[in-house]
Amino acid sequence: GAGVSQTPSNKVTEKGKYVELRCDPISGHTALYWYRQSLGQGPEFLIYFQGTGAADDSGLPNDRFFAVRPEGSVSTLKIQRTERGDSAVYLCASSLSGGYNEQFFGPGTRLTVL
């Protein structure tokens, strides 16, 4: 079956612009996670959704970052007033119902802020 998909695969934007990154989880997975991976680092947690609600957003770095999952499936990560330091690969993962169920990762979106 289809795995987690993310669009776009690459996004280049200018400092100060607004961007949206999309994640399509595996069908039936209620848990969805966003991570950010900077060069030379492991993935860092941003936010976790259980269904439509953000159960844990403790990893969002500041209020320029926001994520939604209005129907409990597709999720969008939104970044306002982008800064050069936001450049990274943004990873999405989904799992059957959270807990210790395996998290399946998408291919990531590489964001470059010029």
Add this chain to the structure above:
Amino acid sequence: AQRVTQPEKLLSVFKGAPVELKCNYSYSGSPELFWYVQYSRQRLQLLLRHISRESIKGFTADLNKGETSFHLKKPFAQEEDSAMYYCALSGKGGSEKLVFGKGTKLTVNP
């Protein structure tokens, strides 16, 4: 604080040699430990997790609570094992978010 440390950024071995990728963690409580792998041009995927007690592709990992370690081992490395390996932990009763180490790039030479 939750922290995962992988002290080796790069590890190079020859085919057939034993390999050990080190992982130490810091967590107040009993976390669940995982190893994730990313092969070249592929997405991050789960290799094994402590709770399953499985051996995947010949790899095993033993949780040592006294030393707070979860080292990944394989007795005979293969060229196809060359990849980026990430150790991760997840706390209990929370969001089960994963906290990752910085990763170790393993190269198995012919």
